[in-house]
Structure formats: C-alpha cells, structure tokens
Amino acid sequence: MYTVILKKNEEKRLLAGHPWVYANEVSKIEGKDTQGSIARVTDFQGRLVGYGFINHASKIIVRILTRDEVIIDEDFFYKRIKSSNDYRVHLGYDNNYRVIFGESDLLPGLIVDKYGEYLSMQVLSLGMEVRKEMLVRILVDIFKPKGIYERSDVPVRIKEGLKEVKQLLYGNVPERVEIIENGIKMQIDIINGQKTGYFLDQKENRDNLKYYVKDKDVLDCFCNIGGFSLCASKYQAKSVTAVDISEAAVKSVLTNAKLNGYTNITTIQADVFEQLRQYRAENRKFDVIILDPPAFIKAKDSLKNGYYGYRDLNTTALKLLKKGGFLITCSCSQPLTLNLFLEMLQESVLASKVYGRLVEVRSQGKDHAILIGTEESSYLKVAVIQVLDV
Numbered sequence: 001m002y003t004v005i006l007k008k009n010e011e012k013r014l015l016a017g018h019p020w021v022y023a024n025e026v027s028k029i030e031g032k033d034t035q036g037s038i039a040r041v042t043d044f045q046g047r048l049v050g051y052g053f054i055n056h057a058s059k060i061i062v063r064i065l066t067r068d069e070v071i072i073d074e075d076f077f078y079k080r081i082k083s084s085n086d087y088r089v090h091l092g093y094d095n096n097y098r099v100i101f102g103e104s105d106l107l108p109g110l111i112v113d114k115y116g117e118y119l120s121m122q123v124l125s126l127g128m129e130v131r132k133e134m135l136v137r138i139l140v141d142i143f144k145p146k147g148i149y150e151r152s153d154v155p156v157r158i159k160e161g162l163k164e165v166k167q168l169l170y171g172n173v174p175e176r177v178e179i180i181e182n183g184i185k186m187q188i189d190i191i192n193g194q195k196t197g198y199f200l201d202q203k204e205n206r207d208n209l210k211y212y213v214k215d216k217d218v219l220d221c222f223c224n225i226g227g228f229s230l231c232a233s234k235y236q237a238k239s240v241t242a243v244d245i246s247e248a249a250v251k252s253v254l255t256n257a258k259l260n261g262y263t264n265i266t267t268i269q270a271d272v273f274e275q276l277r278q279y280r281a282e283n284r285k286f287d288v289i290i291l292d293p294p295a296f297i298k299a300k301d302s303l304k305n306g307y308y309g310y311r312d313l314n315t316t317a318l319k320l321l322k323k324g325g326f327l328i329t330c331s332c333s334q335p336l337t338l339n340l341f342l343e344m345l346q347e348s349v350l351a352s353k354v355y356g357r358l359v360e361v362r363s364q365g366k367d368h369a370i371l372i373g374t375e376e377s378s379y380l381k382v383a384v385i386q387v388l389d390v
Helices: 011-015 074-090 132-143 155-160 200-211 227-234 247-260 272-282 300-319 338-352
Strands: 003-006 020-022 026-030 038-042 048-054 060-066 096-101 110-115 118-123 147-152 165-171 177-181 184-188 217-221 239-244 265-269 286-291 321-331 356-362 381-387
Touching (some): 074 096, 096 177, 096 200, 118 132, 200 321, 200 356, 227 286
Antiparallel strands (some): 020 060, 038 048, 048 060, 147 165, 321 381, 356 381
C-alpha cells in the first residue's frame, strides 16, 4: 500500500470535509502498489487523515473514501451504494433520480442515475474504473435493473489518464426509456441524450412552476426535451413556447407533449439569443420566462466572459416580461458562485431598467446534495425574479 504524507498544514482542508488530495500538497510517498489502489494518507506528523484511491497521473493524486481504519472491500462499496439509495428512497424518490452523486455520497468519481428499470453510470476516477465490474455486480444485486449503460463520454476522464467511453455494461438498454417525472410521462435517451440521459437535478425546480404559470403565457428557453415546458402545461399555463437550437430536442418536446395529451406547447428550433432579440424587435411579451442554459463557464479562466454572457441573457429576458411577470433563471456553472450569480442578476435588473424583486432562490435537487466543505459539489443556482408594476 502507498502511504501519502502531506506537507505541513495541508490536512486542514481535508479534515474540514474536502475529499481531494492535490499532488502539490504531498511531501512524499512511501510504499508501492498499483494505480487506482487504496492509499493511506497522513499529515506531516504521521497522523491518519484518511484512505482513498491513488492516481499519479492526476493532479488529484488521492480521492478520499474514508477517514476511518476500515477494510475497503466489496462489502464496503455495497454498503456505501445501498446507503446512498436508502437516503433517496427515504426522501420519496422512486421512478427516476440520481442514485450516486460522487463525492457527496462518499463515492468519489462515480455517478449513477436511475431511469425507471434502467441505470446510467458514469465513471470519472481511476479508482472507480478499475472496480467497474465489481460496481456493476453490486448495482445489479441492489436494483435488479433490465440494463446498465455507461456514459463516461466526458473530457474530465482524460485528466485521470482515461479514455472517453460509451458502452452497455449489463442487460439491454433501448433507444428510448419512458420515465415519470412530477407525474408527467417522458421519453429520454440514455444512450445519446445530454449528460447521463437527462437533467435530473432540476426535477423539483420544474415542479415549482406550479406557483407561477397558471393561465400565463410561458417562454421556455434552452428547453432541452421539455421538462419545464411539460410542467408548465401540466400546471395550466395558457400557452407554452419552447425554444432550443437542437432539432432533436424540440422534436422530443412534441413527442413528450403528445404522450401526456398536452396541446398548448409550441416549439421553435432557434438560437435562443437570436430568438430573444427577435421578440424584442417585435415587442413580444411573456408572463413567465424560463432560462435554463448550458454552462457558460466550465473553468475559472472563462468566468469573466461567461458572467457577461449570463448578464446579457438575463437582461434581455427581463425586458421581455410583462409587468408582474416572473423570470425563472438558472446557472449550472460551478465557478459562478451563488454570490456572483445574485450579483449578476442585480446588474441585469439595473441594465434592463425594470424594478425587480427576488422571490426565491433555489438549488439542485435533494438527490444531488452538497457535501459540506466541497464547493465543487455545489453548482446549480435558480432564482425567481418578479418584474414589478411601477
């Protein structure tokens, strides 16, 4: 077993809850083992900090699994995975949810989503990669799924010395899987859809539309396959306009609307920024506008440009709202902190020359809980702003 000895005082962040040991925090490494194996981490004085996966090829040289002296074997992972699922079941999750959210479930580098009778799995660390067969075996035993599909087609794997991969791991997975979210039938694509198939982190935020959309004209920007649009229709919106640049996405919105018998949804395949500018030129107004864009900021070096992108988008949307209307705006950019997000919205309100009030601030779903001390697990911000009739 490797023993990783930290430099003086480098253990403080780890003891506060952060699970990553960076290579530049290490004083020396003793012992020998294979990459992806379990390493012991100590402070400079030799006191135990924890045990975790080691990977010399990554800047994150160790991902902590536990702070305790325990045997890390298949039973260890079985109990961790079962505990993660038990937490979700206790909260009422059933048909579709995030089963494992990596570090937040003390399973660093592992994502598992449940879509009905199927599982979608994403492996982001070498330690999980070398245990993939064992993990599949555990998932099959706990969930008895019809199929498990791997969606590890993400660039972050390259930083771990791994290749991007998509593959069937167990059973069979069809091209389309039907789920029920917030009482709404939806067909999702595990094999080629966004992320692991769908954006489960917004489930509660989509259902929260029930407070804002009844008898209203709703504009859903970056609609993807229609999660927000369908909820707006369910909660008796007068009309819903769903806009996305993806042809496949807008087709999926109509398919899902038909599944539920919703007839008040219109789709537009267009660049959202251009479509908003067109509405502005037409002096078109809406009662509710939803902004759920892809991440504009993937790393801290793109923070400035991404910040301006969010500000411009929100400023334009605010100008398209009727008096008394609501803007429901989101950011999934992790480097854009909550404070920066709210600062950006304040600047947007000022630039749009409207009077606005912040109605509520929300976050990612409870199946995407945030590990305290680990800012990387906190990424989704949602705000509701009302334009006042002054």
